[in-house]
Amino acid sequence: MKREIKIILFCVLFLRAVFMLNAAEPLFTVLPWNGYKAAVSLTFDDGDPVHLDFAIPEMKKRGIKGTFFLVSNSLTRPDEWKQAAADGMEIGNHSATHGRANELDEARQVKEVDGSGKFLRELSGQDVMTYAYPFCEITDGLKRRIEKSCFIARGGSGTAYTADSEPDWYNIYSQAAMTNYAVDIYREWIDRALDAGAWQVFLVHAIEESNRYQPIPRKTFTDILDYLLEKNKDVWTASFGEIGAYWKAQKVIEQAKTIKNGRAYSVKWKKPVPFPDGVTVLIKINGKDMSLSQAGKKISVVSQDVYRISFDAGEFLVKKDAKNNTAGKLIK
Ligand SMILES: [Zn+2]
Structure with a gap:
């Protein structure tokens, strides 16, 4: 009996761990130390x-x-x-x-x-x-x-x-x-x-x-x-x-609110005061065929899924690219 309880408990914990991993997959991660x-x-x-x-x-x-x-x-x-x-x-x-x-x-x-x-x-x-x-x-x-x-x-x-x-x-x-x-x-x-x-x-x-x-x-x-x-x-x-400044900006962005709106996510934060201007941070987007923009301007990738964003902007927008859906059809 005791053994059965243990097995059940193990299964519950295991499933919970698997579920949490999926649920916790974040939209983005900030690369520590400027990517180093x-x-x-x-x-x-x-x-x-x-x-x-x-x-x-x-x-x-x-x-x-x-x-x-x-x-x-x-x-x-x-x-x-x-x-x-x-x-x-x-x-x-x-x-x-x-x-x-x-x-x-x-x-x-x-x-x-x-x-x-x-x-x-x-x-x-x-x-x-x-x-x-x-x-x-x-x-x-x-x-x-x-x-x-x-x-x-x-x-x-x-x-x-x-x-x-x-x-x-x-x-x-x-x-x-x-x-x-x-x-x-x-x-x-x-x-x-x-x-x-x-x-x-x-x-x-x-x-x-x-x-x-x-x-x-x-x-x-x-x-x-x-x-x-x-x-x-x-x-x-x-x-x-x-x-x-990089590290402090990272902490702020990691605490930022993410708002989902259809196929888009908007991530918003408030720049602390006092804080220097012009700080940029590297963000890795976890997801395929996404594009990132700030203040309506598309940001180009630095490397695979990695973008350098402006901290001053206080926001970035991630969108699932519609373009890539048709690209697959064209190849056929
Ligand atoms: Zn001294």
Whole structure:
């Protein structure tokens, strides 16, 4: 008797699983990390001149982009930072004075976040919607202030994220580079991100010949860059803001409402505020002979059933192509 119950229970569970698989086949999936297996962001803090003298030229040589979190009041060589921004490096906000979070009253928070943000926007010509906490210190008040002008902020140390993680967007974990780390440690971070399909954020302070915090050897730094180049078919190396925006857009689209209307499906979402403009996301449509359009314009495929869509549009439309039904008849 007991055995029969077990068999029945097994059958019920099995059928339920099969049914759910069919029922749960989604209309579309967002390809994580811009279609790559993993993602890496190199971030640099404090506007150390060695970033201008060494890090940025080495990155430019290899076509690698990163994020430089600058402290507005102690910034030196502004013209060169302006040039770095023009060359595609992301400029992020790292406060006005690098003060301790728990020593900031509301007026100081405004200065540290908004004052610095305004200065850096004017300097760089970029939106400057990313923040990195000085000393990785976070208070609720500071966080709330940052939420008004930034869509993401980098926090302290923690593990890498897989695409289905639910992060605190205002405390994205990073891993700090240290003077005594061998290059193998960084390679392992990259390899682990690849194995897990994850986003790894590096935090680099100084580089050799700088007397600031934790300088890493020049050779180690260029070895990291070369390793990222070697893996560039599988690893998306891009700025903190670019990868963060893609991932956040992915989450919004995955939560979007799908409305069925005859042979068409419309998927609608609301762009969060604040959020950068011009973000695009890769969508794979699960179904045959479908076409995708945004704002009445047909989007062409990037590869089989994959489309690059605009996040700003707030909507896409998927239609079953009528054309293909007659194509079959014509062949006969
Ligand atoms: Zn700092």
